[in-house]
Amino acid sequence: MKAAVLRFPGSNCDQDAHLALRELGVDVDYIWHKDTSVAGSDLIVVPGGFSYGDYLRCGAIARFSPIMPAVKDAAKNGALVIGICNGFQILCEAHLLPGALIRNRDLHFICEHVRLRVENYETPWTNDAVTGTVLRIPIAHGEGGYTADAATLKDLNRNRQILLRYCDARGAVTPEANPNGSLENIAGICNATRNVFGLMPHPERACDARLGSADGRAIFVSALAHLGVKAAA
Amino acid sequence: MKAKVIVLPKQSILDPQGVAVRDAVQHHGLPAVKSARVGKVIELELDGAFSEDQLHEVCRDLLSNPVIEDYHLSVEN
Numbered sequence: 001m002k003a004a005v006l007r008f009p010g011s012n013c014d015q016d017a018h019l020a021l022r023e024l025g026v027d028v029d030y031i032w033h034k035d036t037s038v039a040g041s042d043l044i045v046v047p048g049g050f051s052y053g054d055y056l057r058c059g060a061i062a063r064f065s066p067i068m069p070a071v072k073d074a075a076k077n078g079a080l081v082i083g084i085c086n087g088f089q090i091l092c093e094a095h096l097l098p099g100a101l102i103r104n105r106d107l108h109f110i111c112e113h114v115r116l117r118v119e120n121y122e123t124p125w126t127n128d129a130v131t132g133t134v135l136r137i138p139i140a141h142g143e144g145g146y147t148a149d150a151a152t153l154k155d156l157n158r159n160r161q162i163l164l165r166y167c168d169a170r171g172a173v174t175p176e177a178n179p180n181g182s183l184e185n186i187a188g189i190c191n192a193t194r195n196v197f198g199l200m201p202h203p204e205r206a207c208d209a210r211l212g213s214a215d216g217r218a219i220f221v222s223a224l225a226h227l228g229v230k231a232a233a
Numbered sequence: 234m235k236a237k238v239i240v241l242p243k244q245s246i247l248d249p250q251g252v253a254v255r256d257a258v259q260h261h262g263l264p265a266v267k268s269a270r271v272g273k274v275i276e277l278e279l280d281g282a283f284s285e286d287q288l289h290e291v292c293r294d295l296l297s298n299p300v301i302e303d304y305h306l307s308v309e310n
Contacts, residue, residue, distance in 0.1 A: 056295070056296070057298055060298065092300075093298065099300060102246065102247070102249075103248075103249050103250060106249070145247070181249070
């Protein structure tokens, strides 16, 4: 099992993602955005940050990086691809995930721990949790409002592709628990085949209890279990 | 040759910047303004062969995101 963390100019969560995976015992490499091969990686992380300074739109320019055709091919062939924050924006721009992320409802950059309800545990990304589990994971974004047209939203719900919703401490999905104005409190979605996952919260920043929460481990442990690897304790 | 591309959020998409601008304009003393949308203008200078179809392709694929934005292209001599 091999994992890779992509690096774009402006990525700034690449080292956190690399460390989180390494701590779980994973063999992980960095891949520069100008490379054209993902080198047989089974798990690809598109990390957070501000690729290309967020010029034009978040993720709009990274989408055309030389590495992206290889990421698309890998996704088509079943590799696990996770886009975190700016990575989520990039995957939407690249049409690997439906919808788009827009400015937060209140225009502020928000950096805080939020609570997320796991909506579907039968996926490569959430099998270590149970449906209804509440995870406490930080967000840090200015453009995290998930939006999609009505038909897309209906498909996402029908196919159970919505994996995480912002919720309160008791797991209730309420308007008050929605930090950024995302449609239906959506914090993370996967594609129809479930191997591509995008989320605005940062699980890689919540993998060590000494940093305030280790709830993010559930995401990576799930992915490793799906790939037949037991995470290091 | 110059091309100008105007990109605006779709009517159906919440535009928090537009709402903030509208509120500020109303507060400034112009309650007649009922809505505002904030987008961007991209000017392209062109030299050499190109077709309007190519420009539209760039507008669709890169300069705007059709999920959330509409664009208007005008080419000036």
